[in-house]
Amino acid sequence: MKRPLAIGLGCLLLLAVSSAGADDADKAIQMAAERVAVGTCASCHGPQGHSYSPKFPVLAGQHASYLVVQLQAFRAQTRGDADALGYMWGMSAPLDDAMMAALADYYAKQAPRAGPIEEPALLARGKDIYQSGDSGQGVPPCAPCHGPGAAGTDAFPRLAGQHREYLIKQLGSFQSNMRNVAVMHGVALGLQRADIQAVAAYLQSLGQLP
Amino acid sequence: MQQTNRISRAWILQLLLSVAAAPQIAQAVPSFARQTGMACEACHTVFPELTHFGRMFKANAYTLDNLKQVRDIDAAKQELLSLANLPPLSVMIQISDTWLNSPLPDGTGGKGHSQTSTTGFPQQFSLFYAGKVAPHLGAMIQLTYANDSGTIGIDNTDLRFANNIVLPQETNLIYGISVNNNPTVQDLWNSTPAWGFPYSGSNAVVSPLAATQIDGALAQDVAGISAYVMWNDALYGEFGAYRSAKQGVTNPITGAAGPLDGTVSNVISGAAPYGRVAYEYQWRRHDLEVGLYGATFKLYPGGGSTGAPALLSGPANEFRDFAEDLQYQYIGDQHLLTIAATHIHESMRLDASFAAGTVTNPTDTLTTTRVIATYYFRRKWGGSISHFATTGSADGGLYPAGPAPGVITSANASPDTRGWIVEANYLPWLNTKLSLQYITYDQFNGGSANYDGFGRNASGNGSTYLLLWLAF
Numbered sequence: 001m002k003r004p005l006a007i008g009l010g011c012l013l014l015l016a017v018s019s020a021g022a023d024d025a026d027k028a029i030q031m032a033a034e035r036v037a038v039g040t041c042a043s044c045h046g047p048q049g050h051s052y053s054p055k056f057p058v059l060a061g062q063h064a065s066y067l068v069v070q071l072q073a074f075r076a077q078t079r080g081d082a083d084a085l086g087y088m089w090g091m092s093a094p095l096d097d098a099m100m101a102a103l104a105d106y107y108a109k110q111a112p113r114a115g116p117i118e119e120p121a122l123l124a125r126g127k128d129i130y131q132s133g134d135s136g137q138g139v140p141p142c143a144p145c146h147g148p149g150a151a152g153t154d155a156f157p158r159l160a161g162q163h164r165e166y167l168i169k170q171l172g173s174f175q176s177n178m179r180n181v182a183v184m185h186g187v188a189l190g191l192q193r194a195d196i197q198a199v200a201a202y203l204q205s206l207g208q209l210p
Numbered sequence: 211m212q213q214t215n216r217i218s219r220a221w222i223l224q225l226l227l228s229v230a231a232a233p234q235i236a237q238a239v240p241s242f243a244r245q246t247g248m249a250c251e252a253c254h255t256v257f258p259e260l261t262h263f264g265r266m267f268k269a270n271a272y273t274l275d276n277l278k279q280v281r282d283i284d285a286a287k288q289e290l291l292s293l294a295n296l297p298p299l300s301v302m303i304q305i306s307d308t309w310l311n312s313p314l315p316d317g318t319g320g321k322g323h324s325q326t327s328t329t330g331f332p333q334q335f336s337l338f339y340a341g342k343v344a345p346h347l348g349a350m351i352q353l354t355y356a357n358d359s360g361t362i363g364i365d366n367t368d369l370r371f372a373n374n375i376v377l378p379q380e381t382n383l384i385y386g387i388s389v390n391n392n393p394t395v396q397d398l399w400n401s402t403p404a405w406g407f408p409y410s411g412s413n414a415v416v417s418p419l420a421a422t423q424i425d426g427a428l429a430q431d432v433a434g435i436s437a438y439v440m441w442n443d444a445l446y447g448e449f450g451a452y453r454s455a456k457q458g459v460t461n462p463i464t465g466a467a468g469p470l471d472g473t474v475s476n477v478i479s480g481a482a483p484y485g486r487v488a489y490e491y492q493w494r495r496h497d498l499e500v501g502l503y504g505a506t507f508k509l510y511p512g513g514g515s516t517g518a519p520a521l522l523s524g525p526a527n528e529f530r531d532f533a534e535d536l537q538y539q540y541i542g543d544q545h546l547l548t549i550a551a552t553h554i555h556e557s558m559r560l561d562a563s564f565a566a567g568t569v570t571n572p573t574d575t576l577t578t579t580r581v582i583a584t585y586y587f588r589r590k591w592g593g594s595i596s597h598f599a600t601t602g603s604a605d606g607g608l609y610p611a612g613p614a615p616g617v618i619t620s621a622n623a624s625p626d627t628r629g630w631i632v633e634a635n636y637l638p639w640l641n642t643k644l645s646l647q648y649i650t651y652d653q654f655n656g657g658s659a660n661y662d663g664f665g666r667n668a669s670g671n672g673s674t675y676l677l678l679w680l681a682f
Contacts, residue, residue, distance in 0.1 A: 038382045039374040040274065043266040043443060048380060052492040055543065090247025093276035169543075 033102030041103070044087070048110040054163035055083065061112025066157040067104035071095060081170070081179040114207030115161045119197070126202025129195055137190040142199070150206050160206035167200035239340040239350065240641055240681050241298035242267070247276040250640040255539065255546050256589050257641070257681065258400075258409050262443070262490070262497055265398040269384050269440050271372035272341055272348030289345045298341025306330040306677045308412040312670030315615035328414035330357050333677075336365060346373050358413045364430055364457060366404065367391045377441075384440040392429040393452060393484055396436060399499050401535035401550040404429070407582040407596055408631055408647065412675040416617060419609045419655050420600050420625030422556040422576055423507045424531040431456060431476070436484060446488040451481035452505070472514040472521045479508040479526045488535075497539040504532040511562050525561035532556075546586040554578045556602075569607030576602035576625060592635045599628035609655060616662030624656025629672070645677040 037049075041059075045051045049059035059067070073079035074092035095103070117123070130150070133141035145156045152158035159167065173179035174188040191199070243250055246267070250257060253264030260268065267274055275294060282291040308330070313323035335355040342348050352365035372386030388396040395404040403425045421427050436450020454477045460466060462473050470477050488501030507529045514520030533554040540547040556576040563569040578600045586592030604623040612619030629651035636644045654661050654668035661668050 034380070035374070035376055038376045038380050039270070039384070040266075042382060043263045047442070053495045053541065055495065055541070086249035087252050090252075090276050093247050 029098050029102045030105070033099060033106050036099070037103060037106050040091075049107045050110075050113070051163070054165035056163075057166050058112070058115075058162050059107040060110035061161070062104075062107055062158050063152050063154055063156075064101070064104035064108040065154045066152070067107055068100050071100040071104065075100075079179060081173040083169075084179070112158065112161050112207075115163065115204035117201075117205045118164060119201040122198040122201040123205060125195070126198035126200070129191075129199045130202055134190070134195065137192065137195075139190045139195070140187055142187075150203055159203045162203055164197075164200040164204040167203055168196055171196045171200070239300050239302075239338050241300040241338060241340045242272065244296070245272075245275045245277055245294065245298050245341045251589060254640075255541060255548060256586050256592060256635070256637060257643070258405060259548060259584070260398065260400060260405075261539070261541060262492060265490075266384075266440075266443060268370075268398055269372060269386065269438070269446075270374065271346060271370035271386055272350060273346060273372070275342050292342070292345045294342060298339060300338040300340055300681060302334070302336040302338065302679075302681045303332050304330070304334040304410060304677060304679050306333040306412060306414075306675060308414040308676075309674045310415060310670070311672040311674075312666065314416070314617060319615075328412075330412075330414065333357055333413060343369075347371050356413065364391065366395045366430070368396050370396075381442040382440075383442075385438070387435065387437050388448075388450070389433070389435050391431075391433055391455060392426075393424050393432070393434060393505055394486075394503065395429075396434075396438075396448070397486065397503070398440075398446065399488065399490075399501065399535065399537045399550075400548070401499070401501075401537040401552050402503060402533075403552070403554075406552065406580065407550065407584070407594055408633065410645065410677055410679060411647070411649075412673060415649070415673045415675075416654075416671040418600065418625070418627040419618065419620060420576055420602060420627065422531050422554045422578055423509075423529045424503070424505050424533065424556075425554055425578055428452070428476075428507070432478065432482075434482075434484060438486075443492075444490050446486070446490070446501070448484075448486040450484045452478060452484060452507070453481050454478040470512075470522060472510070472512050472519055474522075475511065475513040477510045477512050477522050479510055479522075482507040495541050497537075497541070499535075499537040501535050502533065503535065504530075506530045509562075511566065511568065520566070525565055527562050528559040530557045530559075544588055546584075546589065546592070548584040549582070550584075551581045552579070563607065567607075569605050570623070571603060571605050571607075574603045574605050574608065576600065586635075589640065590637050592637075594631070594633045594635075596631040596633075597628075598631070599626075601626045601628075604656070611663055614664055616664030616666055618655075619662045619664075620655035620657070621661060621663030622656045626653055626656050627651065627668075628653045629668075641681045643677070643679040645675070645679065647675040647677065649673050649675070 044056040045059050051058055071092050074084055074088040075095065077089050130142045133139045146152050146159050150160035170179065171188045171191060174181060174184040177185055242253065253261060253267055255261055277294040277296065280291065280293045280295065283289055307327060309327045313326045316322040316324055337353045340350040348370050350368045352367060353362055354365035355362045368388055368390040370386055370388050372384055374382055374384045377383050390396045392404050394402040397404065400406055432452040433455035434450050434452035436448050438448035440446045454470060456470060456474060459474050461468055461471060482505055484505040486503040488499055490497065490499040508526040510522045510526050512520050512522060531554060533552055535552040538549045558574040560569045560572060560574065564572040580596060580598045582594055582596040584592065584594040602625040606623040609620040609623050609625050611621055629649060631647060631649050633645055633647040650672040651668040652658060654671050658668045
């Protein structure tokens with residue numbers, strides 16, 4: 001009876017030690033990621049992922065799984081839009097998988113917020129396209145994938161509060177296949193310039209909706 | 211009187227050489243791009259003007275990298291070595307042609323004229339070591355061959371240590387140390403002298419007599435160490451000191467590189483304090499910086515020789531430079547606009563020179579103002595317009611009438627100089643720049659017409675400068 005008890009206690013102790021070790025490692029990588037995010041990424045993506053310039057996307061509140069996929073695509077040099085080449089191919093190259101996951105986790109935890117309403121006249125049309133699409137142009141609605149409030153899911157990025165100019169540029173990149181994502185190429189292909197501007201203005205104005 | 215004139219001329223020659231050297235600060239360093247894997251546009255609007263990210267890269271000691279490293283660690287996993295597989299080397303070459311508005315008198319004393327145009331091939335050729343040295347240590351070291359000196363010499367150099375800590379509320383604090391050889395070369399904005407417009411200028415033109423000390427007069431002639439902090443990517447503070455670090459100078463007795471003695475000109479007495487504060491505010495695609503910088507240099511005029519001693523002790527000339535600067539940037543995908551300005555005020559207390567009789571006033575003042583606007587379309591086509599003005603108290607010792615043929619003299623002992631620079635640029639690629647620059651003077655060394663007393667007009671010193679600038 002004593003022997004199994006000792007073995008059991010030993011196992012528990014080992015589990016506790018290894019769990020503490022894993023916790024320490026997790027904490028260490030989280031702290032390292034916070035330092036990278038605050039010390040390096042923030043130069044473009046802003047404090048806590050709220051970038052000032054619309055050249056750089058807002059990362060606050062973005063889904064971790066989406067961020068990891070993007071970082072991996074930058075590192076593999078498979079995401080080929082202009083700013084990805086110029087900035088993120090280099091930035092992502094030294095990041096290992098653990099750091100990518102920790103950085104993604106850091107930004108996913110930051111509180112998102114709504115962007116400014118810059119073109120109120122476009123919001124209604126933007127909302128219409130986002131929620132219902134434009135069957136005449138062969139444009140499906142965005143909401144089924146990105147969520148009714150554009151908060152996104154693990155598989156689809158959050159769009160609410162994203163910079164209007166950034167969204168316009170990305171939709172253009174999907175259309176031209178410069179950013180080669182088959183689904184989004186098909187979705188964006190039928191969007192007219194005015195509609196891209198409308199849906200981007202609408203998405204920027206959205207806040208932290210459910 | 212003859213000795214006085216000789217000392218004065220040596221002093222002026224030193225000043226002129228410094229001022230003439232000042233425009234040769236052109237730099238662009240592709241090894242940074244190779245090291246980071248990022249395009250030039252990440253750090254530059256158009257080289258060498260920095261973006262906010264470029265400023266942070268510099269503040270972080272040029273250490274961001276994505277290259278494969280040779281590493282070593284100790285038992286505690288502390289990094290002992292992190293060295294890029296390839297050295298961060300770059301080459302820069304400038305080829306130019308310069309046309310002066312009016313030809314200069316023939317230097318042989320004949321009645322003819324020199325040629326009006328000068329071809330520089332190269333005007334300047336530089337080799338850079340620019341990149342990470344160790345985990346928190348980086349360097350930007352420039353060696354330059356210039357066609358006027360015909361020799362290779364040390365150019366702008368900035369060695370840095372930097373680290374960052376995350377403060378409560380996730381604000382970033384960068385702290386670092388810079389060791390450099392040109393006051394303001396360590397600065398992060400393009401509104402201060404070392405990195406200010408014009409980013410390149412001809413070395414085959416006539417330069418005005420007057421420039422403040424912090425405005426390039428001591429470039430590559432000093433060594434400074436300064437400590438700096440940058441809080442939250444916004445608030446910058448720096449304090450340091452400079453000492454003389456002469457190049458190409460030897461002790462006349464030993465023939466060794468020092469100690470300096472009274473045969474050397476413009477030697478700093480002790481250490482010259484340097485300070486800088488700046489605040490940068492970003493919103494949307496806009497970026498605004500306002501700041502102050504300054505230094506106090508106590509210089510021994512020196513320049514003595516046997517029979518005309520000038521000791522590096524006793525009274526010195528004190529130059530108190532205090533400056534304000536401002537920079538605004540709009541960085542769009544299509545349109546880029548920069549407005550930069552600086553205003554430098556210098557108070558001189560010339561105890562040494564006044565006692566020696568080489569200046570006419572015990573105190574003088576000098577003020578330089580520059581305002582620059584630059585526009586680029588898609589970083590490909592662009593141009594700048596700049597107004598510059600230097601005004602100050604008249605002093606027949608500092609700005610002498612001088613003998614024939616004039617040109618680098620002032621008939622009324624005034625330093626007042628003002629004019630415009632207009633520049634057009636085309637960049638077929640981000641590391642290749644073609645420039646056409648025109649400088650016009652409304653006033654030069656105190657006058658517009660016959661400023662030198664020998665019939666030369668300020669407008670005659672205007673120039674047209676065509677430049678091909680490659681960095682790779």
